[in-house]
Amino acid sequence: MGEKKTVKLIGIIQCDFAKERCSGFGCVNSFNLRIDSFTKYPKEGIMLVPFHCGGCPGRRISRVASNLIKRAKKKAEIEKAEITIHLASCIVTDNGHYPPCPHVDYIEKILKRKGLTVKKGSYKSKTASRRREEGLYEPFDWDG
Ligand code: SF4
Numbered sequence: 001m002g003e004k005k006t007v008k009l010i011g012i013i014q015c016d017f018a019k020e021r022c023s024g025f026g027c028v029n030s031f032n033l034r035i036d037s038f039t040k041y042p043k044e045g046i047m048l049v050p051f052h053c054g055g056c057p058g059r060r061i062s063r064v065a066s067n068l069i070k071r072a073k074k075k076a077e078i079e080k081a082e083i084t085i086h087l088a089s090c091i092v093t094d095n096g097h098y099p100p101c102p103h104v105d106y107i108e109k110i111l112k113r114k115g116l117t118v119k120k121g122s123y124k125s126k127t128a129s130r131r132r133e134e135g136l137y138e139p140f141d142w143d144g
Contacts, residue, residue: 005117007041008082009072012050012122013061013107018090018097019052026123027088037086037121037142047076053091057103058110065114084117092120094137095128120144 012027030036031048049068054060065085072078087108091101101107111118121142131137 005081007046007084007117008078009047009049009068009076009084010038010041011065011068011083011085011116012048012088013085013091014050014052014088015090015097015101016052016055018088022090022097024050026125027086030123036124037089037119047072047078053101053107058101058107061107062110062114065111065116069114069116080115081117084119085111086119086122088122089124089128093128093140094132095125099138 010031012024012031014022014024014027028048028050031038031041034041034043051064051068052060054064069080069083072080072083087104089095090097091107092104094100108118121140124142128137132139
């Protein structure tokens with residue numbers, strides 16, 4: 001087993017279409033409270049940088065991820081190994097916005113090629129969870 005990495009910066013990427021009606025409050029609030037997809041992180045010492053994909057198929061992410069890696073190193077001495085990117089629930093889950101993003105594998109590949117750690121999920125909506133339990137929405141593994 002390798003040494004456990006310290007996470008010093010978390011990026012949350014939102015879907016551009018979801019962003020048309022979503023302020024992003026739910027994801028940031030879940031991070032602040034360390035609930036939903038953020039329970040495993042320590043309460044202090046992590047910078048949060050939310051951004052969005054730029055529209056299908058998410059190619060903006062390549063440019064923004066490069067910028068993020070560069071700025072984090074230069075301004076805050078954060079190495080890319082200390083950055084984890086969460087693909088927001090609006091991208092990876094079946095939810096009140098839409099079914100999951102059809103480009104999610106492509107987006108994940110872009111980020112991993114940059115050397116970033118990728119996690120799936122952010123805010124866990126109660127309504128979407130209920131609809132998931134009722135079988136209306138696809139299941140989602142929050143621990144995956
Ligand atoms: S690439 Fe995916 S996350 Fe980005 S706008 Fe299109 S559907 Fe949304």
